[in-house]
Amino acid sequence: MFAAYITVTVLAALFTGSAAVTYLIGHEYPKTQADMKRIPRSWVPVLGSLLAAGTLGLVAGFAVPWLGIVASAGLVLYFVGALVAHLRVGSRNLVGWAVFFTTEVAALVVTLLYR
Template identity: 70%
Template sequence: MSTAYTIVTLVTAFFTGSAAVFYLIGHEYPKAQADMKRIPRRFVPVLGSLLAAGTIGLLAGFAVPLLGTLAAAGLFLYFTGALVAHLRVGSRNLVGWAIFYVTVITDLAINVLHHH
């Protein structure tokens, strides 16, 4: 198994898993982000669950490579949606989003190159 694949996947899983925890425990930051993007707060746990599922899928990809690739693709779509949500309300504070997006895109690319 490639060292780069392992490191990128673990870093991505750490980022998305940490975000999932914050969303699922009811931390104020995700609620404030939902308010800013005019997303109903009832969707915050749903978004956290999607992040958690993506994280689990990335880690499962070590055993079943297709799951890792599909999880990375799902997270790519998730963060593409997050960009749309930011732009829809005129938010230009995209540094946090960009860190997640670049990490997820890198993971998707390395998954495809490593497994396919």
């Protein structure tokens, strides 16, 4: 179980960390996505900060277990919100969302099972 916990958590941290960097460096892709979902561009750095905080929480969860649980749960909620944003504008391009969401749910499940 320990190997699954480490593997899934590191994978989730890599995914969300790379997304956070993309949002925070001002890359065009998050801005385009925000426009498509009718979200103000001023929210892009805030969303990136939430992803970065979740990533740090996942990694910190190795030392402080409750922090990893809270971070995993927060990221699951983040991606539920992302789904709502997609569906609100009629977007059916959910492959990227599904990869992130599934990874975060898996991180939450293995964290709960391991701890």
